Amino acid sequence: DVKVTQSSRYLVKRTGEKVFLECVQDMDHENMFWYRQDPGLGLRLIYFSYDVKMKEKGDIPEGYSVSREKKERFSLILESASTNQTSMYLCASSISGLLYEQYFGPGTRLTVT
Amino acid sequence: AQSVTQLDSQVPVFEEAPVELRCNYSSSVSVYLFWYVQYPNQGLQLLLKYLSGSTLVKGINGFEAEFNKSQTSFHLRKPSVHISDTAEYFCAVSVFLSSGSARQLTFGSGTQLTVLP
Numbered sequence: 001d002v003k004v005t006q007s008s009r010y011l012v013k014r015t016g017e018k019v020f021l022e023c024v025q026d027m028d029h030e031n032m033f034w035y036r037q038d039p040g041l042g043l044r045l046i047y048f049s050y051d052v053k054m055k056e057k058g059d060i061p062e063g064y065s066v067s068r069e070k071k072e073r074f075s076l077i078l079e080s081a082s083t084n085q086t087s088m089y090l091c092a093s094s095i096s097g098l099l100y101e102q103y104f105g106p107g108t109r110l111t112v113t
Numbered sequence: 114a115q116s117v118t119q120l121d122s123q124v125p126v127f128e129e130a131p132v133e134l135r136c137n138y139s140s141s142v143s144v145y146l147f148w149y150v151q152y153p154n155q156g157l158q159l160l161l162k163y164l165s166g167s168t169l170v171k172g173i174n175g176f177e178a179e180f181n182k183s184q185t186s187f188h189l190r191k192p193s194v195h196i197s198d199t200a201e202y203f204c205a206v207s208v209f210l211s212s213g214s215a216r217q218l219t220f221g222s223g224t225q226l227t228v229l230p
Contacts, residue, residue: 004156040122042220043157050186058217090156100145100207100218104156 001075003027004105019078023091029103030096032074034058034066037088039106049074050096068112081112101112115208119221126194127229130159134189134224136204145207146187147218148178152200160202163187174198199228 007022016113025032035043035058045058047066056064063085067075074093080086088109092102120135126168138144145164148155161172164168187204201215 042222044215044220048217054149073136073142084155099160100205101162102218104158106156
């Protein structure tokens with residue numbers, strides 16, 4: 001069974017703080033993704049990585065950065081958190097060549113106050 | 114740009130009744146189509162996919178979907194639902210990234226299916 005884990009289920013941060021969301025997968029997948037999920041908007045892709053140290057911007061990269069130093073780990077960074085970044089963040093992974101068959105973690109609900 | 118429209122945000126249905134969750138997409142090129150399900154407090158999991166071939170595809174838990182190219186639709190159906198089917202369902206289409214280097218998923222806004230006893 002593929003397992004994608006996220007470091008926190010719930011997180012509360014203050015405006016202006018630097019926030020790190022961590023994601024780890026245990027199936028040696030090449031591709032990893034970060035999405036944010038908002039009611040009525042579905043999932044929107046923030047960033048995508050297809051290999052270590054490689055990344056591609058998704059639909060809404062503004063205000064976010066990512067880091068992938070090891071194949072199993074993909075971090076999402078909010079350099080200076082703002083209230084409009086309050087959301088559910090989902091991490092996913094997939095094998096190379098099957099970009100669309102993604103395995104998701106349980107999500108991190110981030111609240112920025 | 115590709116887009117996915119899920120016409121119903123909420124679908125309540127009684128247990129053992131049939132259900133159809135609607136999905137339409139817009140695309141100028143061929144697409145792959147998917148349905149994902151999100152149970153409460155969990156991540157998404159793949160329910161079924163259409164890549165090519167037969168337009169009727171079967172997924173897990175008794176769900177099926179039919180690809181209709183002329184109507185640009187990919188509606189999800191189940192003939193008899195259970196309480197355990199209560200979840201949010203997302204339709205998704207696979208498109209190319211603007212860089213041309215990969216295909217990403219574009220998700221619809223989701224449909225909350227609530228099965229009532």
